Amino acid sequence: MISLRKRKTSHIGIMISPMIDMSFLLLVFFVISTMNMDEVKTVPVQLPKSTQVRIDKKSVHHITVKKDGTLYLEDKAITADAFRAWGQKQAARDANVSIVIYGDGSASYQRILSVLDLCKEAGITRVGMAAEKAEPK
Numbered sequence: 353m354i355s356l357r358k359r360k361t362s363h364i365g366i367m368i369s370p371m372i373d374m375s376f377l378l379l380v381f382f383v384i385s386t387m388n389m390d391e392v393k394t395v396p397v398q399l400p401k402s403t404q405v406r407i408d409k410k411s412v413h414h415i416t417v418k419k420d421g422t423l424y425l426e427d428k429a430i431t432a433d434a435f436r437a438w439g440q441k442q443a444a445r446d447a448n449v450s451i452v453i454y455g456d457g458s459a460s461y462q463r464i465l466s467v468l469d470l471c472k473e474a475g476i477t478r479v480g481m482a483a484e485k486a487e488p489k
Contacts, residue, residue: 400457401486413442414482416454421463432470439474450478 397416415435416424423430425438442449451471455464464481471479 397454397456397459399454399482399484402483403486403488413449413451414454415451415467417456417459417463417467419456419458421459423467432466435467436470436474439471439476443475448478449476450480451476452480452482454482 397418414426415430418424423432423435425435430438439449439451453464453467453471455467468479471477
């Protein structure tokens with residue numbers, strides 16, 4: 353009697369469910385991590401320190417006042433008159449426009465105050481001051 357053996361078929365398959373789960377988790381990770389990233393275009397300055405720093409992500413515009421008094425809108429040098437004209441355009445377009453002043457910690461108080469005056473002359477009333485977080489004493 354002839355004995356017939358059953359062939360052993362190896363069924364190799366790729367389980368796709370774990371791959372879909374991992375792909376979804378990676379996608380969620382990258383979406384959440386990019387939502388928390390902020391690109392702030394400014395010129396590097398030594399910011400003053402404060403214990404009461406609060407992060408405001410609503411502000412879109414940044415002006416930097418360097419130690420020597422030069423102004424930079426985002427990362428481009430600008431004169432006081434050009435900044436005033438730019439601010440008037442922005443305020444005319446959006447009444448709630450806001451700006452953050454990145455003043456060098458060693459810049460004179462008068463220089464920072466002159467930028468605040470320029471903002472007010474341009475019609476920008478929502479102004480913030482940037483600072484580094486200092487440890488409370």
